[in-house]
Amino acid sequence: MNGSSRQSAFDTAARELASPILHFIERSVGNRAVAEELQQETLLRMYKGLSSFAGRSSVKTWAFSIARRVVADYLRHPDRERSIVALDETEEPIDPEREIDQRLVESEMNECIRAVIETLPESYRSALLLHDLEGLSAVQTADVCECSVATAKIRIHRARHKLKDALAKQCDFYHDKESVFRCDRKA
Template identity: 65%
Template sequence: MNGEVVQPAFRAIADDLAQSLRRYLERYVGDPAVAQDLSQETLMRINQGLPSFAGRSSIKTWAFSIANRVAADYLRHPDRRLHIVELDEVAEPIDPDRALDEKMMLGEMNECIRAVIDSLPDSYRAALILHDLEGLSAEQTAEICACSLATAKIRIHRARLRLKEALTKRCEFYRDQDNVFRCDRKA
C-alpha cells in the first residue's frame, strides 16, 4: 500500500472482507479490473480511517459503506459507462459440460437483468445489490447507504418492482421440460 503504515487490525479486516468487497464492487461497476482497483482504493481508505473508527456500526458495515462511496464516486465521472456483471459469473462457475444453447439462454437472461439493473438509479441499484445479491440485512444496507431503515426498505422494494416490471415488459418467462426457469425476449 505505497509505504503506508498498516495496522495489525487492518490485516485481519482485509483478510476477512477483501473478497466480499471486491465481489460487491464487481457487481456494482460490472468490470473485474475496475473492481480490483476500487477494492484496493477501499482497502486503503479503510486503513487510513481505522484509527478514527468509532464503532457505531460493525466493521463490515463500515467497510461496505466505504466501498459504496468509492464505487459511487467512480461512476459519477461522466466518461464512465456502467456494466453489471453477469450474475452467474460471480455466483457460481458455469459447468463446462453445459450445452451451448443453455449458455446462450442464460446469457440472454443475464443480459436482460443486467440492462435493467443498469437502468436503476444509483440508490436503488446499491440497495438491491447489497441486500439481494450480497445478502446483507436491510439494517446493514441502510447503514451502508447512509439512509434510514425505512428508506432502505423502500429502495429495495422499489428496485425489485422496477426490475420485475421491466423484465415483464421485455421477456416472456416460462419453465422448460426440465422445470428450469427460462425467458425469451418479447418482439
C-alpha cells in the same frame, strides 16, 4: 489503537471482506480491472480510517460504506461509463460437470436481469445489490446507503418491484418441455 493491533485488525477485515467488496464493486462498475483498482482504494481507505472507526456499525457495514463511496467517486466523472456485470460473472468458476444447456439458460436469464438492473436509479440499484446480492441486512444496507432503515427497505422494495415490472415487459418467461424455467427477450 497501536500500530500492531491496527495492522492485525486491518488484516482480518481485509481477508474477510476483500472478495465480497470486489464482487460489489465489479457489479457496480462492470469492469474487473477497474473493480480491482477500486477495491485497492477501498482497502487503503479502510486502513487509513481504521484508527478512527468508532464501532457504531459492523466492520462489514463500514467497509461497504467505504466501497460505495469509492464507486460513487469513480462514477461521478462524466467520462465514466457504468455497466452492470452479469450476476454469475463475479461468482466462483462454473463447475465443468454442468450441462452446457443449463449454462445457456442462466446466461439468458442473467442478461435480462442485468439489463434491467442497469436502468434502475443508483439509490435503488445500490440497495438491491447490497441487500439481495451481497447479503447485507436492511440495517446494514441503510448504513451503507446513508439513509434510514425505512428508506432502505423502501428502496429495496421499489427496486424489486421495478425489476419485476421491467422483466415482465421485456421478457417472456416460460417452462420448456423439460420443465426448465426460461426467458426470451420480447421483440
